[in-house]
């Protein structure tokens with residue numbers, strides 16, 4: 678089933694599917710990187726958590742009418758997805774201030790954004806994924822004005838669903854990153870992953886950070902935090 682390796686990123690490998698032009702296999706790696714690859718480590722088992730957590734998130738979103746590239750999990754570390762060409766724009770939605778926005782704009786951590794903020798970043802490792810505006814997105818990619826509006830409204834729709842999804846397991850979603858791709862029909866499709874690597878998740882009761890910030894900030898054992906999230910999800914979803 679799994680064909681040639683097409684691409685290897687920091688967190689995943691992308692394989693062709695033998696005999697299919699419109700599907701891919703994503704294989705989640707155990708590697709963790711932060712600060713644009715300056716900090717690196719490997720955690721045995723991390724790929725499994727991100728694969729299985731992403732599968733649960735995309736299944737939930739589908740149930741709520743938000744489609745994505747996700748088709749099904751194949752095993753602990755791999756999932757079958759619709760083939761898309763990724764648009765090199767990372768879309769970040771922020772409900773509560775944390776991370777780069779506190780440093781860039783001097784906004785106090787935990788400031789609540791009502792309505793949520795939607796930001797665009799140019800997905801380009803060599804440049805450190807700089808923040809961009811709509812005009813830059815049109816210059817740098819083939820997205821149209823209408824498609825960018827669609828991407829932003831999908832990002833906000835995903836946010837509405839994710840807030841409930843994580844609230845149900847006692848977590849607040851402070852912010853997260855999405856990627857979109859284009860399928861063979863030219864349609865914009867929610868792609869990539871939604872996992873504790875790409876979201877900031879805080880325990881509702883204790884405020885404890887339960888995401889990749891544990892690695893970024895050396896706060897403790899990353900795997901036990903990811904295991905805790907998967908256990909909470911398996912208990913309710």
Ligand code: U5P
Pocket residue numbers: 767769775776777778806852853854874875876877889
């Ligand atoms: N994020 C990613 N990948 C990136 C950059 C950011 O997944 O390359 C996610 C972070 O995990 C966080 C949100 O949930 O986007 C905002 O990150 P930051 O801009 O505060 O670093």
